[in-house]
Amino acid sequence: HCQISGLDVIEGIIAVEETEFNKKQRNTGKWQKMAKPHAFTVYYVKKARNHRWRCSDVTFWCVDEHLCNQWIQALKELLEMQKSRPKQLLVYINPYGGRRQGKRIYEQKVAPLFSLASISTDVVITEHANHAKDNLFEVNINKYDGVVCVGGDGMFSEVMHGLIGRMQKDSGIDQNNPKAPLVQCNIRIGIIPAGSTDCICYSTVGIIDPVTSALHIIVGDCQPLDVSSVHHNNTFLKYSVSLLGYGFYGDILKDSEKKRWMGPMRYDYSGFKTFLSHHYYEGTISFQPARHTLGSPRDKDSCRTGCYICKKSEQQLAEQHKERGLKREEDEEEWKVIKGKFLAINAVNMSCACPRSPKGLSPAAHLADGSADLILVRKCSRFDFLRYLVRHTNQDDQFDFSFVDVYRVKSFQFTSKLSEDNESNVTDIGKKRFGQFCRDHPACCCNSANSTWNCDGETLDSSAIEVRVHCQLMKLFARGIEENCKGEDADSQSSVEQLL
Ligand SMILES: CCCCCCCCCCCCC/C=C/[C@@H](O)[C@H](CO)NC(=O)CCCCCCCCCCCCCCC
Ligand SMILES: Nc1ncnc2c1ncn2[C@@H]1O[C@H](COP(=O)(O)OP(=O)(O)OP(=O)(O)O)[C@@H](O)[C@H]1O
Ligand SMILES: [Ca+2]
Incomplete structure (x- = not known):
């Protein structure tokens, strides 16, 4: 250069x-x-x-x-x-x-x-x-x-x-x-x-x-950019380029929308409030690992101008276009399934670096490699979650915690335990009452309700979603x-x- x-x-x-x-x-x-x-x-x-x-x-x-x-x-x-x-x-x-x-x-x-x-x-x-x-x-x-x-x-x-x-x-x-x-x-x-x-x-x-x-x-x-499409039951909901976040970032956004008058400060206010509420959510996440890309979320190098990993994906995309009409192989590829209790589920198409977090939610994520980094933060103590958050602001590795997992994926699906239960017609009245009780007592951290998805700063109506990364769908x-x-x-x- x-x-x-x-x-x-x-x-x-x-x-x-x-x-x-x-x-x-x-x-x-x-x-x-x-x-x-x-x-x-x-x-x-x-x-x-x-x-x-x-x-x-x-x-x-x-x-x-x-x-x-x-x-x-x-x-x-x-x-x-x-x-x-x-x-x-x-x-x-x-x-x-x-x-x-x-x-x-x-x-x-x-x-x-x-x-x-x-x-x-x-x-x-x-x-x-x-x-x-x-x-x-x-x-x-x-x-x-x-x-x-x-x-x-x-x-x-x-x-x-x-x-x-x-x-x-x-x-x-x-x-x-x-x-x-x-x-x-x-x-x-x-x-x-x-x-x-x-x-x-x-x-x-x-x-x-x-x-x-x-x-x-x-x-x-x-600069080409990956875009994720978000669907629910064969209905298109939204596209996302930065953060698709359930739990922590969904709750911050929902609370902050009521405080728009505060300007950019609203995120700190709602962030602090959401941190204290410490809600976790139960659900199932299934994903297809991104095998086509050379990188991994734990890489030390980040995506930079002329990134060779993104260039490689561009070449693969061009080949795919040539072979269009042939059956796509991705449907047959493996799905991994993870059930658990999560404080946050974050899927990022790019690092999501911003002044609050100069290296972002996933420092090694690529702008145009056709994949997203799926970060699962499991239920942990407030203190551990704070340690995790603080690492977004310094040089320490935010994935080096036993309660944090990160995967590079090309598609994923999420269903909350609540919607799974509703679908299987489990009508446990006691459980519902207990849910109501918990909503009224925010000090209790159990999964009384669904969270919402934060899709690039906008809330989605549905908690069950199906997401697919489209390699280099647009350009900046x-x-x-x-x-x-x-x-x-x-x-x-x-x-x-x-x-x-
Ligand atoms: C102790 C300090 C820890 C600081 C941790 C900072 C992590 C910040 C990570 C920011 C990631 C932004 C991802 C981008 C998302 C955008 O598509 C979207 C639309 O603009 N923005 C937001 O949803 C807006 C999201 C705004 C998030 C603000 C988070 C503020 C968290 C404050 C936690 C305070 C804990 C204090 C405990 C004593
Ligand atoms: N004239 C308008 N009046 C009200 N809302 C608008 C208008 N024009 C755009 N919007 C909406 O305002 C929302 C927020 O705008 P914008 O993203 O510019 O600011 P922000 O929310 O402060 O920043 P950020 O998204 O970076 O957090 C957008 O979703 C957009 O749809
Ligand atoms: Ca990407």
Whole structure:
């Protein structure tokens, strides 16, 4: 990554413009000797610390007007040849996400950069939930090179549902069929973070910073992403890219929804409350291990830009597409079944790194390997659960506990004990009364009721679900987290800077 070539340099250029300079500029330095100076300014990506990108500029002065114009022309032609760069974007802004700064962030930090890079935009400020999703079913989508969402994970989820849903509708695929081979979505999504957790942005870029994300969009980055489909009884419920969590994260979300007015703080409040309530839930989880991928959840290396494990999965996917029509072998593959009492069941398609937990729920999970990491946290003491949680915030291994198991899977199913009992028509009135008693006395930690699934920050209505990972179903304007050239925290130079 540290090598430099002419092409790398163009990749880092945002725009080239003839420099308009005033008398003051003309009278500075050695250029004041020039009778009639000419100049052009190159705006480029400057890489700063901790994956942050900034727009910087450098002005080249020239005595010869013709030579100056030739340079401008040549650089503009090279920029024009960068076919992965978007020209026309559809932007959705959630004005109420996170700290309600979405509109301001877009107008002040992002729109000027898009305009500098000659990107045209159609901007929709959402008026209600599902506005963006519904709108994506109506717009002339082919007009756009990408869709940008300004908001949090929930807003991203809306846009993703709109795009994937639209894609399947246009291709005649029934989303309610859990086994349907879904059509990949080639229109990239850009995330301008303005939410509460912004876990998808953090896990794919390495920082929550609107300017950095805007620059990844401008240079036309592309990061494929695994998407899980969630069904209940042959009915499609939702897609998930980050966390599908039952128990702890489901309960936090349910409680926090009532506290939206608190903003991002609501998660800490509900997190603390849920931690104290210490509820566990009984159920059965069955899963198919992901045998196609090379990695394991206990690997020391994490998914980084150009990840070879994700590339391998991409190749396998291409082969599968070629062999389409042949019977899929996955139906015959083994299922593992685990019954137990769980404080949390977390399935993550990516690390789920976020500022609260910089290495995430599963540090070695891959963005695009066609698998999810299934983390089972069994019933344990409050103290042990706290030790487990604390390891999300430091360098210690959060899977190194006897009550935590982790599996890399390509599909799984869950049924709670309660719904199993209901299905087998066990009507134990005493048990139900006892359940009621426990709901009224939260100090009791038994499984009085079902938890809810937290699906990328939204609750699901059903506790019994069937989940399948779809390898690289969609793409983002991102490149994954970059390996730093000179150690984790050091500044790394962009190719333009190295050239300068
Ligand atoms: C002692 C400190 C332990 C801190 C442990 C922090 C672990 C944090 C892990 C965060 C994982 C986020 C996964 C991302 C999920 C997103 O798809 C979703 C949508 O935005 N966000 C949430 O559901 C929002 C989920 C928000 C979760 C907040 C959890 C806060 C837990 C606080 C526990 C306090 C225990 C204190 C005991 C004294
Ligand atoms: N104009 C609107 N009014 C009300 N709700 C909206 C509007 N636009 C979008 N939404 C909904 O708001 C929900 C939350 O938005 P968003 O994800 O941007 O912020 P957040 O919840 O604070 O952040 P995070 O998801 O990162 O925790 C989304 O699920 C989205 O459907
Ligand atoms: Ca994955």
